[in-house]
Amino acid sequence: RGVPYFVPARIVIDCLRDLSPGDALAVLDAALGRGLVTGPDLVEARKLQHRWPGIAIADRLLRLADGRRESWLESVSAWVMASWELPQHIPQVNVWDAQGCFVARVDNLWPELGVVGEADGLGKYLMNAKPGQSDEEATASVLEKQADREGRIVDLGLEVVRWETSDLSRPLGLRERFLAATSRARPEKVTARFTCSCCSRPLTDCAQPTRIRLPKGFPGG
Secondary structure: OOOOOOOHHHHHHHHHHHOOHHHHHHHHHHHHHOOOOOHHHHHHHHHOOOOOOOHHHHHHHHHHOOOOOOOHHHHHHHHHHHHHOOOOOEEEEEEEOOOOOEEEEEEEEEOOOOEEEEEOOHHHHHOOOOOOOOHHHHHHHHHHHHHHHHHHHHHOOOEEEEEOHHHHHOHHHHHHHHHHHHHHOOHHHOOOEEEEOOOOOOHHHOOOOOOOOOOOOOOOO
């Protein structure tokens, strides 16, 4: 009768308090990316729950949220890496060479470190399979194209770290690989240019509300 049973921002904050952090961040990122909630809506809903159980972890997740992430794996990875004392990555970045030719869209970029991160779930290998093509053939085809693409990224001076869902169950090993890549990286020698995938603007000038602008004095700041 015109009275909403569920308010999206309230549901998202409930998820942040009640779900496992990685899953909760995936819900939050997807809700932002699909335009189901806005930052101000979430901040207001959070105020109404400021004494509720789990609100401290919800505050941490609100700071990590980014609607440009495109998969559960990307969101869970962001939560796992949040404790590594790294600059916050930028999701879904377009990479161009010095001549202005498009090279790739990468899952994650740490421009200060000169490192690219690629989160590869199984669906990435099978979703473009041709009719009658086996899983093995589809995977081999993707891996071949992936190797060529990664080579072009490396040629621009970037280090690439790639991981799968199973790697998140061994975060120390993934962290070691990542730190090894950062030690090899030479960000001052990177020749690539970067633009935001959602609006094609420079990374410092994104036109879309993909991040949550938290008010001054927000808890945990």
